[in-house]
Amino acid sequence: MNQINRIDGGLINRSNKLNFNFNGQSLEGYEGDTLASALLANGHRMVGRSFKYHRPRGIFSAGSEEPNALVQLRTGAYQEPNTRATVTELFHGLEATSQNHRGSLKYDLMAVNDLFSSFLSAGFYYKTFMWPKAFWEKFYEPVIRAAAGLGRLSGEDDPDIYDKGFLHCDVLVVGAGAAGLSAALSAGRAGARVIVMDEDFCMGGRLNVETLSVDDKSGSEWATQALAELSAMGNVRLMTRTTAYGAYDHGIVGALERVTDHLISSEKKPRQILWRVYTKRTILCAGATERPIAFGNNDRPGVMLAGAVRAYVNRWGALPGKRVAVFTNNDDGWRTATDLAAKGVEITAVIDSRDGQPPVDVPKGAAIVMGGRIVDTKGRHGIRSFTLSNGQQIPADCLAVSGGWSPNVQLTCHQRGRPTWREDIAAFVPGGELPQGMSVAGAASGNLSLSSVLLNGHDIGNSVVSDLGFTPSKVKSSSSEEETTGISAFWHVRESKVRAWLDLQNDVTVKDVKLSHQEGFRSVEHLKRYTTLGMATDQGKTANIPALAVMAECTGKSLPETGTTIFRPPYTPVAIGALAGRARGKDFRPSRLSPSHSWAEEQGAVFVEADMWYRAQWFPRTGETHWRQSVDREVTQTRASVGVCDVTTLGKIDVQGRDAAEFLNKVYANAFAKLPVGKVRYGIMLREDGIMMDDGTSARFAENHFVMTTTTANAVSVFRHMEFCRQCLWPEMDVHLISSTEQYAQFAVAGPNARKLLQKVVDSDHDISNEAFPFMACGEITICGGVPARLFRISFSGELAYEIAVPTRYGDSLVRTLMAAGEEFDVTPYGTESLGVMRIEKGHAAGNELNGQTTARDLGMGRMVSKKKDSIGNTLSERDGLNLENGLSLVGFRPVNRSEELKAGSHFITKGNTANMANDEGWMSSVAFSPNLGHSIGLGFIKRGSERMGEVVLATDPIRGGEMDVEIVSAHFIDPEGERLRG
Amino acid sequence: MAKFTLTANTPLGGFSHDFKGVSISEVNGRSIVSLATPLGGKEAVSKALAKTYKLEIPEPGKSTVSSLDNAVLMGMAQDQTFLVFDHTEDKPIDVVSKHLKDTAFLTDQSDSYVMLRVSGENSRSVLERICPIDLHPSVFPEGSVSRTIMEHLGTVIVHEKANTFLLMSARSSAKSFLEAVEVSALNTV
Numbered sequence A: 001m002n003q004i005n006r007i008d009g010g011l012i013n014r015s016n017k018l019n020f021n022f023n024g025q026s027l028e029g030y031e032g033d034t035l036a037s038a039l040l041a042n043g044h045r046m047v048g049r050s051f052k053y054h055r056p057r058g059i060f061s062a063g064s065e066e067p068n069a070l071v072q073l074r075t076g077a078y079q080e081p082n083t084r085a086t087v088t089e090l091f092h093g094l095e096a097t098s099q100n101h102r103g104s105l106k107y108d109l110m111a112v113n114d115l116f117s118s119f120l121s122a123g124f125y126y127k128t129f130m131w132p133k134a135f136w137e138k139f140y141e142p143v144i145r146a147a148a149g150l151g152r153l154s155g156e157d158d159p160d161i162y163d164k165g166f167l168h169c170d171v172l173v174v175g176a177g178a179a180g181l182s183a184a185l186s187a188g189r190a191g192a193r194v195i196v197m198d199e200d201f202c203m204g205g206r207l208n209v210e211t212l213s214v215d216d217k218s219g220s221e222w223a224t225q226a227l228a229e230l231s232a233m234g235n236v237r238l239m240t241r242t243t244a245y246g247a248y249d250h251g252i253v254g255a256l257e258r259v260t261d262h263l264i265s266s267e268k269k270p271r272q273i274l275w276r277v278y279t280k281r282t283i284l285c286a287g288a289t290e291r292p293i294a295f296g297n298n299d300r301p302g303v304m305l306a307g308a309v310r311a312y313v314n315r316w317g318a319l320p321g322k323r324v325a326v327f328t329n330n331d332d333g334w335r336t337a338t339d340l341a342a343k344g345v346e347i348t349a350v351i352d353s354r355d356g357q358p359p360v361d362v363p364k365g366a367a368i369v370m371g372g373r374i375v376d377t378k379g380r381h382g383i384r385s386f387t388l389s390n391g392q393q394i395p396a397d398c399l400a401v402s403g404g405w406s407p408n409v410q411l412t413c414h415q416r417g418r419p420t421w422r423e424d425i426a427a428f429v430p431g432g433e434l435p436q437g438m439s440v441a442g443a444a445s446g447n448l449s450l451s452s453v454l455l456n457g458h459d460i461g462n463s464v465v466s467d468l469g470f471t472p473s474k475v476k477s478s479s480s481e482e483e484t485t486g487i488s489a490f491w492h493v494r495e496s497k498v499r500a501w502l503d504l505q506n507d508v509t510v511k512d513v514k515l516s517h518q519e520g521f522r523s524v525e526h527l528k529r530y531t532t533l534g535m536a537t538d539q540g541k542t543a544n545i546p547a548l549a550v551m552a553e554c555t556g557k558s559l560p561e562t563g564t565t566i567f568r569p570p571y572t573p574v575a576i577g578a579l580a581g582r583a584r585g586k587d588f589r590p591s592r593l594s595p596s597h598s599w600a601e602e603q604g605a606v607f608v609e610a611d612m613w614y615r616a617q618w619f620p621r622t623g624e625t626h627w628r629q630s631v632d633r634e635v636t637q638t639r640a641s642v643g644v645c646d647v648t649t650l651g652k653i654d655v656q657g658r659d660a661a662e663f664l665n666k667v668y669a670n671a672f673a674k675l676p677v678g679k680v681r682y683g684i685m686l687r688e689d690g691i692m693m694d695d696g697t698s699a700r701f702a703e704n705h706f707v708m709t710t711t712t713a714n715a716v717s718v719f720r721h722m723e724f725c726r727q728c729l730w731p732e733m734d735v736h737l738i739s740s741t742e743q744y745a746q747f748a749v750a751g752p753n754a755r756k757l758l759q760k761v762v763d764s765d766h767d768i769s770n771e772a773f774p775f776m777a778c779g780e781i782t783i784c785g786g787v788p789a790r791l792f793r794i795s796f797s798g799e800l801a802y803e804i805a806v807p808t809r810y811g812d813s814l815v816r817t818l819m820a821a822g823e824e825f826d827v828t829p830y831g832t833e834s835l836g837v838m839r840i841e842k843g844h845a846a847g848n849e850l851n852g853q854t855t856a857r858d859l860g861m862g863r864m865v866s867k868k869k870d871s872i873g874n875t876l877s878e879r880d881g882l883n884l885e886n887g888l889s890l891v892g893f894r895p896v897n898r899s900e901e902l903k904a905g906s907h908f909i910t911k912g913n914t915a916n917m918a919n920d921e922g923w924m925s926s927v928a929f930s931p932n933l934g935h936s937i938g939l940g941f942i943k944r945g946s947e948r949m950g951e952v953v954l955a956t957d958p959i960r961g962g963e964m965d966v967e968i969v970s971a972h973f974i975d976p977e978g979e980r981l982r983g
Numbered sequence B: 001m002a003k004f005t006l007t008a009n010t011p012l013g014g015f016s017h018d019f020k021g022v023s024i025s026e027v028n029g030r031s032i033v034s035l036a037t038p039l040g041g042k043e044a045v046s047k048a049l050a051k052t053y054k055l056e057i058p059e060p061g062k063s064t065v066s067s068l069d070n071a072v073l074m075g076m077a078q079d080q081t082f083l084v085f086d087h088t089e090d091k092p093i094d095v096v097s098k099h100l101k102d103t104a105f106l107t108d109q110s111d112s113y114v115m116l117r118v119s120g121e122n123s124r125s126v127l128e129r130i131c132p133i134d135l136h137p138s139v140f141p142e143g144s145v146s147r148t149i150m151e152h153l154g155t156v157i158v159h160e161k162a163n164t165f166l167l168m169s170a171r172s173s174a175k176s177f178l179e180a181v182e183v184s185a186l187n188t189v
Helices: A035-041 A109-115 A133-147 A178-189 A219-231 A306-316 A331-342 A450-467 A510-518 A524-531 A544-555 A576-580 A597-602 A627-640 A660-667 A715-729 A754-761 A808-821 A832-842 B042-052 B092-100 B123-127 B171-188
Strands: A013-022 A025-031 A046-049 A056-058 A070-073 A080-084 A094-098 A162-174 A194-197 A236-239 A242-247 A253-258 A272-284 A288-290 A303-305 A323-328 A346-352 A367-370 A374-378 A385-388 A393-395 A398-402 A405-407 A420-422 A427-429 A438-440 A501-503 A606-610 A613-618 A643-646 A651-656 A680-686 A692-702 A705-710 A736-739 A744-750 A778-783 A787-792 A801-807 A888-895 A907-910 A922-930 A935-943 A952-956 A963-969 B016-019 B022-026 B030-036 B063-065 B072-077 B080-086 B105-108 B113-119 B145-150 B153-161 B164-170
Touching (some): A162 A450, A178 A219, A178 A272, A219 A236, A288 A306, A306 A331, A323 A331, A331 A346, A501 A544, A692 A787, A705 A715, A715 A736, A736 B030, A754 A801, A801 A808, B016 B171, B123 B171
Parallel strands (some): A013 A094, A162 A272, A346 A367
Antiparallel strands (some): A070 A080, A242 A253, A374 A385, A385 A393, A606 A613, A651 A705, A680 A692, A778 A787, A787 A801, A888 A963, A922 A935, B030 B080, B063 B072, B113 B164
């Protein structure tokens, strides 16, 4: 027996029948239905259970404000909990299940909670379950947690894909109801670039649900015509199923487009797109949300918002009930009675909280009670009747309630704007400072009659485009019949003796708000946190204002004095998947691959991520089962013969200009002005505060041309720092910077046979003998028959070493060539681990030592800070605190018991002293196992280190545990005289 | 004479693919040389460019096109322009310095970038998924150049002609960049 409550009319396509499934039952609906309208058409009033008391709940609204009708959509990994049935577009094959019950929806075991409701008042978990204490963590909390929550996640990875994007326009119109369409027509006709977005799949807003006419057409016909005109404009973009969920800095608006949520499958397209909208102006036409009146047992299925009831009847031809009554405090509520009566629906009564005469003609046969109060309702799984304060019982299977309309001001408050109260409509309207570029039109601004909405939208649209320099069109505003919109604020029925709900989603009642006040919570923000009012998916869209009114009553303050809680994005829920977009798994961030990456992969290299770079860490060979075996071999082989390492990732900055030398002289602490052409120099760079910033080399290729290298980690920050110096500190200097990190593939070739290997690839007209090309030489050469290359005689390993650079296009070929040419020398590739071992053996500082706390003096390079010139950081490096007699100095360490393994991060304590912070004398910054020495070695900072050679101190590691005696030694474990690298 | 030879490769091996209404293809065979205008030397550079390439130095954000080597001059910053031209050999600087003498400081950037051309009627729809800047012709007309960021990667975008955009991004992350553009196409059309 399908669609028993379907009646004629509406904007549904009856020629396209859609089959769907709710709680295992096969049902039918039509194209154009929401899940809620289809459920109502099928006679389903009860669709879920409440959060705390597990009370039966039905569909309450017809929009995104829905607090009750939350269902679980789809199955398996695609399952999505807490989906609002009222905004879920029906599609063929849709599967939905109700949530928050144990057992069936009708017979929920957890409904027992309702019997204990007096123990489950606001904040009950703060006051109960206090003893025995041990029970809280092991018993009470797990039980409460298991019972709480609404839907359930699948627990599987979300198989859908999500995307993000950027939109730009002159005017963004949020909401495509009467105001939005009017505003968009004004802006579009003037020639502005306009984007119109609406959360509904059918634009038109309440024009599609009301029976009021516009320009002598039905509202929906007028909307269709307006949309046709807008879609024909090349300068207007219409976006359905798109919610503007947040207003951010600089007038940027966040929006979520639900691209395939209305389809059974996404077909590998993004399910949703998160848009960042850059707009010069935003016209917020978000409409208004009807709010309820609180009275006894007002949460039963069948108790609905009055505007929603007529929306289901007028737009979807779905009857929420067959005997309908209305409870209202305003004229608009009567429209439900007259609209439904016109469709032949029985209206049993209209209860108006106001005294006086009915504002419109009374529907035939309806009992009219002016000044009436509903105190209670009856009906187990849905309302059957209600009771007035005079004891009269009136039958109804649907009670349409209207407590007036609240403008949807949320987006106007996202930049801390506070709404202001308008007594004449008993509602908050946008006030204070709006987000940049935002105007508000229509019901969202407090215009609650259709005629005023149309005019307001039209005028604001014209005003905004005029402000942007467009000439507004002369077309006049559309108009509508006049309607009455009278209201007298009425929030809750005091005569009710039973629970009266304010927040249906969080089961917050009038009593809870009063309790909150009684217990001392005076701020609305505290009320919210204590009672959970206004939290979760609906963010209290229907609950907040009535609850604030109850609180205002308690405090004796007015509503505007009480104020609202702060509205924050998102306006409606946004899936975490949508916020993540594509940034999942390996796509979390881009990868930078060095020119030898493919070759290294072929060698089975193990990679490490260094920022975005993937660097080969070591190259395991057959039979090597532990990384140390590979690293020890690479180090030994390099020191014995020759090794090759990709050092492309180091930053390279091309420095040119007439003042290039002087510029480097200023940014480096040591002297560079007189560096001869064809030479490289090691340089240290200080921050303004005198602390070490970075180190590297600079090679002078011509009088006005240097190539600087930086550490991999600081490549960007050093470049940025130098651009700042160039542009802001010394704009009078002729110096030009450009990164050439990507331009060159660069390889270190190190070891006693490095020269011999290179001589096999360097073209013979370039002499790279020690005499012609000594330590710290550089030059532009050609290799392999004419390929341009740069050669640097520099060494990080302490061996005879070179770095050779070729245009990146040759990088892959060069590494293969070097390995082939080096075969006779048993060449080995080495990775970053071996690089680290060799630099520690040599005593070279790296990132661990340049950690933002250390000075050149600490590193034993104090004398490099030239006092014959000015340079960045020079002056402040002279501060007393940085030049203490007992200051730190970088030295080497080795375990007294050579079989012990040093730990980086250990702290040094003088022997005999207690290991505590007061006695802390420094720390171990880098450690490695030296295959050449056969034991662990380390670099570290210790007070007066250079004066304490041979002293044994305690290295303690309080975090990981353990301590050992270590001896202070020279940081240069290998070749302290530097004979190898000059060889 | 060394017995070894080196072989050049391209960042994406010549990638090219057509999607519905949009084509994405790697651009090769072009060289990029950065021209830094010396302090006070704009006039000399302008003269040299006018004489050879028949071009004026474009303002940052603009580009001009020459018939010589199909050269495009892009204004990248106050004192920096990129000359992108047909040249497949090594040492493109030699070509440029022959024309400009020593009026500008030159840096070879040919291997610094991967270049992708995105063209077709859907090109703007595809790019709006990753490109934060407004590509509408009224805002970013043909010939416009901009530095921006796409999917965390620094990108230079050039509006070459109607519905045709040249994208330049760092060579080391070429695969990630291609994936960003390709996924945009797959997600859009």
